[in-house]
Amino acid sequence: MLKFTSRKHSRVNAVRNRSKPAPGRCRLVRALRENLDWGRLRITAIAVMFCMLWAAIWGRAWYLQMINGPRLSERAHRQHMLSELVSGRRGAIYDRNGLVLARSVEARSVYAKPKEIEDFRVTANTLGPVLGMDPQKLYDDLSKTKRHFVWLKRKVDDYTAEAVRKAGLTGIGFSREYDRFYPFKHLAGQLLGFVGLDDKGLEGIERSMEARLGCIPTRQIVQRDAMGRRFYLHEAGQAEPHGQDLTLTLDVQMQFFAEQAVARAAQEYDARWSGALVVDVTTGDILAWAQFPFFNPNSYKEFRPLIYRNRLAADALEPGSTFKPFVMAAALQEHKITPGSLIDCENGKWEAKNFTIHDTSNHGVLPAAKVLRYSSNIGMAKIGNTLGVPTFYRYLHSLGFGERTRVPVSESRGILHIPRDWSEVDVMSTSFGQSISVTGLQMAQAYLTLLNRGVYKPLRLITDEKNLEEPHKRIFSDKTSREVMQMMRDVVQENDGTGKRARIDGVAMAGKTGTAQKADHRAGAYGNKRLASFVGFLPADNPRYLIFVMVDEPGHGQFGGVLAAPIFREIASRVLAYTGILSAANTVVQDKSQTGAAPDEQRRRGFKPSGQVMPGLVGKVNEVHREQDMQLPGHLAKVADRVPDVMGKSVRNAVELFARAGIMPELKGAGARVVRQSPQPGTAWPADAGKADYILWLSES
Structure with missing residues (x-):
């Protein structure tokens, strides 16, 4: 019997038949499954994968190092290293x-x-x-x-x-x-x-x-x-x-004494400016360099150039009578006169050819020693006239006039005309401090030579500078220097001397007053403005300190013996007390009957503020802004009894607190804040600690 099937069914059966393995192949697969070590196979596969990955990594590393390495290295260097100008x-x-x-x-x-x-x-x-x-x-x-x-x-x-x-x-x-x-x-x-x-x-x-x-x-x-x-x-x-x-050779305490004195002078006398120099005669060290109006370099932009101008070195002015001892010494050295030589002072007025010379007091015939004591212009003009122009110029040039000193500051040469430009009038006027311009620094240098027994000794402002690098020339003999110093002693110690207001009881003082007319350049003649000055040294027999005081254009008074001499005494009194030469308890800084100031207090860590009102910054004292009190510098004001707590404070604030005690701590690290300090806050100030014993550690946070 014939069976008919569809084409579809025949295709499905064909596929099924093809999918069935042959009997021999099935046996081979079953044998492999039974004999194969799957665990080992997996391990081998993983190992192969890792080897391939490792090879890839090394290949990449080789590429980065050998092929691309130089370029990447340069990029890394630019990212992590910075070149900066330090x-x-x-x-x-x-x-x-x-x-x-x-x-x-x-x-x-x-x-x-x-x-x-x-x-x-x-x-x-x-x-x-x-x-x-x-x-x-x-x-x-x-x-x-x-x-x-x-x-x-x-x-x-x-x-x-x-x-x-x-x-x-x-x-x-x-x-x-x-x-x-x-x-x-x-x-x-x-x-x-x-x-x-x-x-x-x-x-x-x-x-x-x-x-x-x-x-x-x-x-x-x-x-x-x-x-x-x-x-x-x-x-x-x-x-x-x-x-x-x-x-520097400066002494902060002496600097403070001098600054307080010149500030008081500017206030009381309504002066344009005032200044003072204190010099150690034995070494030539400048111990104080004071000038008023004051200048605070922390805020220099707030000041005009006329205020921060260093007038003691940069302003060349006619010195007046403080110049006379050098002329006297030159005449004595040249044997033109002796201390007992009689000089006719013409009773205060001398008409010589086309000019007239006046004295502030009337004197007749005087010995040369009293010519200096009474500061007679006529007497000094006659003495200077005996020297002759070449000799006169040689002595002044040897003393350093017309030349800059060795002090490392910006200074003026002053004006000292060459001999061929001198006239007879110039010779006579130079003899009493006119027709020549000098700086305060040059005057201090010349007096230092005179007090050094006539041997030139340079001033010193930097401690490691040597004054013995070359032999110093002798300008005056020891005898001449002593004779002039004795005359200057009479100026202060004698009751009729012009510098008697500079005396300190119990201390032999010596000095010379100066009252110089200032030229009016518009009028082409001398005007009414004056420069009052005083230069003195102490003790008179064996000078230890030289002090030079200047008061420029005072509004009240004009004579150096009245204005500058008391300022000299104030500075000298405090210097003597500070150095132990004179007991501070017995030292009167100012005569109360003359200035109305109270006696000085005994020296301690610093002096107490006087409470007086200080002048401002520019022009006449009565025309400028005045501060509430005289501000004492640094450690002389508000000194803490113990080490302050500065942790967490800014660097500037911390340094200021230590500076008030006269100490500058060592700073370690970098940053704007203090994170640690030594010694610990609240401990007593070590009596003999140096600046390295105070350390502040800094950080940014």
Whole structure:
């Protein structure tokens, strides 16, 4: 019987037949399944995979190291290493006792990288109030500039830097710089000078000693982390450059005495300016360099150039009668006169050819010694006329007039005409301190030579300078010097001397008064303005200290014996008490009957404020702003009994607190805040600790 099937069914059966393995093949598969070690197979497969992966990794490493390595290395170096120009810390300035007069403190300057700023308006509105800048102007400057780097504000204070840091603005960063800090504020301000934003000395010692205090910037490679923060890790040969420290011959205490005295003089006499120099005769060291109105180099931008001008070295003025001892010494040295030689002083008025000379008092015939005591212009003109122009010029030039001294300050040469330009009038007027211009520094130098028994001795302002590098010439004999010093002693010690107001009971004093007319350049003649001065030394028999005082254009009074001599006595009294030569308890700084001032107090860590009102900054004292009290410098005001707690404070505030005790701590680390201190807060000040015994550790946070 025939069966008919569909074509579809036949195809399905065919497929089924084809899918069935042959009997032999099935047996082979079953045998493989039974004999195959699947665990071993899996391990082998994994091992092969790892080998292939390992080979791929090594291949990639080989490619990165050998083919692409140099390019990647250069990119890494640029990312993690930074080449920067390091200016370094400027050298510090100390007084002779190790107190810091000037020091560089780490500061932060704010800069912007406009290309990295995301939102200029937000950045300007945030930084404007913090930096004290107009937000609109700041926005315009940042958004329109094509520069990659822009300074926003240099050397900001610690609080401003912290506020900018907390803002966390992209494209805004900090640069580490150094800010110059003067712990004693106005103390010796004109002498020290100041530095500019670029840490270069612009005036005073800071400028004249720039080669020593400053340092040549060096380019260094500095490592930084992934956040761009710098690691200041100084390896061998990579130490941060720094300037050399400088120690001056100044004594902070004596400087304070002199400054307080000249400030009082300017106030009481309504003077244009006043100044004083104190010199150690035995060494030539300048112990005090005081000038008023005061100048605070911490805020030099607030002062006019006339205030920070160092007048004691830069202003050449006619000296007046303080010049007469040199003329007397030259005449004695040349044997033109003797101390007993009689000089006719013409009863106060002498008409010689085409000019007339006047004295402030009327005297007839006087011995040469009394000519100096009474400060007779007529007598000195006659004595000077005996010298002759070449001899006269030779002595003045040998004393240093017309030349700069060796003191490293910016100074004037003064005016000393060459002999062929002298007339008879010039000879006579120069004999009593006219027709010649000198600086206060030159006068101190000349008197130092006279007090050094006639042997030239240079003044010294830097302690490591040597005065014995070359033999010093003798200008006057020992006998001549002693004779002139005796005459100057009579000026002070005798009741009829012009310098009797400079006396101190129990101490032999000597000196010379000076009252110089000032020329009116518009009128072409001498005017009504005066320069009152006094130069003195003590003790008279064996000089230890030389003090020179100047009061320029006083509004009340004009004579050096009345104005400058009491200022000399005030400074001398305190110097004697400070050095132990005279008991402070028995020393009266000023005669109450003359000045109305109270007696001085005994010396302690510092002197108490006088409570007087101080003049301001420019012009006459009665025309300028006055401060509430006389501000004592640094450690002379508000001295803490124990070590203050400065942890968490800014560097500047911490240093100021220590400076009030006359101590400049050593700073370690980098940052704007103090995180640790030694000794611990509250401990007593060590009596004999040096500056290295006080350490402050700094950090950014």
